[in-house]
Amino acid sequence: MKRCKLLIGALALGATGIVAGGAMAQDPIRIGVITDKVGPARPYAEPITEGVVYGAEELNRRGGVLGRKIELLIEDDQGRPDISAAMARKLVDAGAAFILSLSLTQATQQQQTVTMETRTPQLTPSNSGDTLTTQIANPFFWQTGPLGSTQIATLLSYARAKNLKRVALISDNSDLGQLLAKFFRAGLEKSGIQVAIEEVVPRGATTAEPQLQKIRAANPDAMFMAGVLTPENVLILKAYRQFGLKFPIHSSYNLSVPQYSTVAKGLLDGITFVDAYDPAKPEVKAFVEAYEKAKGKTPYNLHGYGYDGIRLVADAIGRAGSTDKEAVRAAMQATNFAGVMGAQGMKYRFPDGKRTGFDPEGMVVRVYEGDRQGRVVHVGTR
Amino acid sequence: MKPLARWLAAALVLSALAFALSSYHNDVYRKLLLWVTLALGYNFLFGVAGQVAFSHFAFYGIGAYSIVILTFQAGLPLPLAIVAGVALCVAVALAVAIPSTRLEGFYLALATLALAQLFIVVLNEGGAVTGGAGGLADYRLPAILGVRVTGPWYTVVIVLLMLGTMALLARLDRSWFGRACRAVRDSPEAAAAMGVNVARTKVIAFTLTSALAAVAGMAYAFVDNTVNPPIFGLENAFLLLFMVIIGGAGRQAGAIAGAVALYLLPFVLSPLIGHHHALVFGVLMVAAILLQPRGLIGLYDALRRRAA
Numbered sequence: 001m002k003r004c005k006l007l008i009g010a011l012a013l014g015a016t017g018i019v020a021g022g023a024m025a026q027d028p029i030r031i032g033v034i035t036d037k038v039g040p041a042r043p044y045a046e047p048i049t050e051g052v053v054y055g056a057e058e059l060n061r062r063g064g065v066l067g068r069k070i071e072l073l074i075e076d077d078q079g080r081p082d083i084s085a086a087m088a089r090k091l092v093d094a095g096a097a098f099i100l101s102l103s104l105t106q107a108t109q110q111q112q113t114v115t116m117e118t119r120t121p122q123l124t125p126s127n128s129g130d131t132l133t134t135q136i137a138n139p140f141f142w143q144t145g146p147l148g149s150t151q152i153a154t155l156l157s158y159a160r161a162k163n164l165k166r167v168a169l170i171s172d173n174s175d176l177g178q179l180l181a182k183f184f185r186a187g188l189e190k191s192g193i194q195v196a197i198e199e200v201v202p203r204g205a206t207t208a209e210p211q212l213q214k215i216r217a218a219n220p221d222a223m224f225m226a227g228v229l230t231p232e233n234v235l236i237l238k239a240y241r242q243f244g245l246k247f248p249i250h251s252s253y254n255l256s257v258p259q260y261s262t263v264a265k266g267l268l269d270g271i272t273f274v275d276a277y278d279p280a281k282p283e284v285k286a287f288v289e290a291y292e293k294a295k296g297k298t299p300y301n302l303h304g305y306g307y308d309g310i311r312l313v314a315d316a317i318g319r320a321g322s323t324d325k326e327a328v329r330a331a332m333q334a335t336n337f338a339g340v341m342g343a344q345g346m347k348y349r350f351p352d353g354k355r356t357g358f359d360p361e362g363m364v365v366r367v368y369e370g371d372r373q374g375r376v377v378h379v380g381t382r
Numbered sequence: 383m384k385p386l387a388r389w390l391a392a393a394l395v396l397s398a399l400a401f402a403l404s405s406y407h408n409d410v411y412r413k414l415l416l417w418v419t420l421a422l423g424y425n426f427l428f429g430v431a432g433q434v435a436f437s438h439f440a441f442y443g444i445g446a447y448s449i450v451i452l453t454f455q456a457g458l459p460l461p462l463a464i465v466a467g468v469a470l471c472v473a474v475a476l477a478v479a480i481p482s483t484r485l486e487g488f489y490l491a492l493a494t495l496a497l498a499q500l501f502i503v504v505l506n507e508g509g510a511v512t513g514g515a516g517g518l519a520d521y522r523l524p525a526i527l528g529v530r531v532t533g534p535w536y537t538v539v540i541v542l543l544m545l546g547t548m549a550l551l552a553r554l555d556r557s558w559f560g561r562a563c564r565a566v567r568d569s570p571e572a573a574a575a576m577g578v579n580v581a582r583t584k585v586i587a588f589t590l591t592s593a594l595a596a597v598a599g600m601a602y603a604f605v606d607n608t609v610n611p612p613i614f615g616l617e618n619a620f621l622l623l624f625m626v627i628i629g630g631a632g633r634q635a636g637a638i639a640g641a642v643a644l645y646l647l648p649f650v651l652s653p654l655i656g657h658h659h660a661l662v663f664g665v666l667m668v669a670a671i672l673l674q675p676r677g678l679i680g681l682y683d684a685l686r687r688r689a690a
Contacts, residue, residue: 037657040612076652081613082413083648085606089406106610109519113606118405131516175611178506179515 028071032091039079051306081110088114097323105129125309152187154363158378172227212239237267268368277301308339400537421641429631431587432567437494443614445599471596479588517610630677
């Protein structure tokens with residue numbers, strides 16, 4: 001009887017162990033996502049988050065990573081950097097193996113104080129601020145969004161053939177718009193191109209005519225648009241067409257968002273814009289087809305950032321062989337990954353200890369053909 | 383219980399809470415305490431002194447940026463940087479307050495709104511000094527007497543700051559100066575007839591509360607060890623006003639209730655209803671103004687009267 005009890009006890013212990021072991025094997029890998037659902041970054045953060053969610057679903061359909069499913073823990077920081085840092089702490093407390101930052105550049109910056117302190121790997125697949133990897137020496141942070149300086153270098157490279165001498169620069173007064181305008185100004189001046197006039201259209205403006213009148217009076221060779229607020233950019237384009245201006249417009253990536261085809265209908269023909277998305281790329285074609293099939297709608301470049309982001313994270317964890325933070329950090333630093341974003345053949349890499357992974361030669365310039373985002377007319381900065 | 387014992391008990395309980403909370407909850411708690419500190423100061427300026435100013439949050443930012451710039455760029459020791467930062471804020475507050483004594487109501491609101499907007503422009507255009515749109519980062523609170531205050535112990539510092547602000551303003555409210563402020567708020571002409579120097583009262587109330595906001599900003603600068611322009615955006619100036627109105631202007635308990643309710647609202651509602659919490663916020667604002675103009679504290683009073 002005693003032996004029987006012992007046997008039953010041992011069996012029960014064994015069974016408990018198996019169940020626990022099985023449960024452990026099934027434990028999902030938790031990936032934290034900090035997005036903005038109500039604040040100023042929402043127009044960007046929403047499609048990028050959709051791309052992340054789709055990417056995680058696709059990975060899970062294929063068996064997950066290291067035999068474990070991916071579980072996304074999505075938090076809304078309301079576009080407020082102070083709340084963003086609190087959300088990073090929440091995700092770390094919840095056991096997130098990696099954090100994807102899809103909100104404002106400054107919010108990502110503020111999250112870094114947490115990820116550096118807790119040594120938690122963090123990636124922003126979309127932020128373009130140049131200072132994210134230089135202000136804080138955080139070995140657990142990477143950025144694969146194309147830098148603002150890369151955007152202007154690519155646009156300038158395209159415009160160089162046009163022999164520009166004096167240009168106008170127009171932006172809005174949002175933080176990101178001001179940041180991009182700063183990069184544009186620095187890049188233009190470095191190339192010996194004079195910024196003859198710089199104008200700002202404030203958020204909530206009802207017209208951009210005064211700004212465009214001043215620009216018309218300055219008679220520039222071309223106008224660079226650095227604004228990121230869609231309504232204000234539409235006002236700029238309206239005033240440009242209304243005054244019958246002929247100098248070419250070169251825009252930041254903001255005009256690569258497809259909503260412009262609807263909200264700026266009839267205003268877009270001939271405008272060139274920098275983008276990180278080449279519709280002719282085989283990876284993009286496959287992504288669009290699969291996404292349409294799964295979600296019933298067509299993705300665009302912002303979805304691609306999120307899709308690449310989650311796959312980069314999964315790739316690093318897969319190569320690390322575990323979710324050990326130091327192992328994942330080392331694997332992430334050794335990334336060599338071809339994604340949806342970037343010119344044909346571009347790969348995300350972090351050579352020489354750098355933590356910005358978008359190849360400076362990987363951006364493209366596209367042109368609006370009517371209201372349609374048209375072909376790639378230029379690649380890289382050379 | 384004697385007043386001093388009550389303050390000590392409050393300090394002990396609020397500080398002890400910091401050691402019981404997780405890292406995330408501690409972070410939210412720290413930031414909530416700072417919002418309460420700001421709301422207490424703004425309650426005195428708006429609710430007691432009757433000045434509708436939108437610069438309060440800008441002074442919070444001036445305090446935060448000045449402590450970082452003075453300590454890590456100018457190389458001043460922390461205590462000296464605190465004194466210099468407060469002096470800078472007092473100078474800016476006086477520069478705004480003295481000409482503003484000619485303004486009241488809507489016009490004062492506009493003037494201080496312009497200051498708040500100008501502050502953001504200066505931050506974005508400040509080059510290496512302010513770090514531009516990216517702000518300033520990668521610094522840490524210097525050690526004081528060889529001790530580096532971090533984690534829950536830093537929360538204790540913020541608890542003491544909040545209670546100190548509360549005690550100072552409560553004392554002021556009950557003093558001759560507090561009565562003078564209320565008199566100026568209700569009728570500047572009658573206050574002047576009673577011998578109150580209206581202009582001086584307004585300037586002192588504005589400068590004092592601005593300096594208190596700056597000190598809170600200095601404490602904030604070391605919460606995440608980062609300062610950047612969006613943190614001090616205009617939306618927060620309006621949120622502060624809403625906190626005092628929703629809570630019940632003119633009473634400290636109202637300011638505390640408003641700050642706690644509005645700061646925590648998104649944290650509580652977001653997991654339940656997602657981004658629709660912004661809609662709930664709007665509906666609550668309209669309902670509070672239409673149905674309970676005395677705020678949450680007025681509602682509490684009414685319920686207490688009914689219970690009695």
